[in-house]
Amino acid sequence: SKILEFTKKEHLYLKNKKLINLCVDPNWLPYAKVKNGKYIGIGGDIIEIMKSKLPISIKLVNTKSWKETLEFAKQRKCDIVDFAIQTQKRDTYLNFTSQYVKIPLVMATKLNATFIINFKNLQNKKIGIVKDYAFAELLKNKYPNLDLVEVETISAGLDKVKDNELFGYVGAFAAVAHEFNYNFTGELKISGLFDESMQMGLAVRNDDKVLFEIMEKIISNIHKEEISKIISKWITRRYEKEFD
Secondary structure, three states: OOOOOOOHHHHHHHHHHOEEEEEOOOEEOOOEEEEOOEEEOHHHHHHHHHHHOOOOEEEEOOOOOHHHHHHHHHOOOOOEEEEEOOOOOHHHOEEEEEEEEEEEEEEEEEOOOOOOOOHHHOOOOEEEEEOOOOHHHHHHHHOOOOEEEEEOOHHHHHHHHHOOOOOEEEEEHHHHHHHHHHOOOOOEEEEEEEEEEEEEEEEEEOOOHHHHHHHHHHHHOOOHHHHHHHHHHHHHHHHHHHOO
16 A cells, blocks of 8 residues: 555645544444554554555544544544444534445344344334444334334343343344354354345544545545455454354
């Protein structure tokens, strides 16, 4: 990778900008995590590629949760937010680049649940979902019968499934699998795969058009093969480490 060619306007902007502030989900492995002040995971590796194409630094702004990340974005403490899905609410303070990662959605349940073929049949079943995750809006529209219950974190949601407080939990496939490997070994299973998937990209504060154009240029310059290798590295590494 090498630094891209920017227009005079973009060069002047970056010279004056000096630093781009980044906010992320601090606890969403293998996609994203902040560990010892460093952004790691699939998103962390992709951001490293973006850094290599810029003449200025991208600085991580620490947040305690995804909810706080969105609050920081509203308050303009973040210039960019990684792995953000576009919604009507977020359009009021963010612009969204081209997407570069596709994430399948699954449902986790206790081991005794049967495999779910039609999610429309899950009437009166309480399903956990992390608060402020955008795909909650998508699911509410398509499956109004689902009784979605907001939880603070993925582990909190899966705990409630384990303790029979919830029938299931909806989340990103690799993130759920990661929790199974490290915290819920042999207690839960994936009982259904949604047709919908999350298309993830970068969000840029919507009062900064030049920065949006720069980040879009960078993303369009990252080869799909590079992103595929990063995804394979994180997911394969996780399964190899835990395989019995």
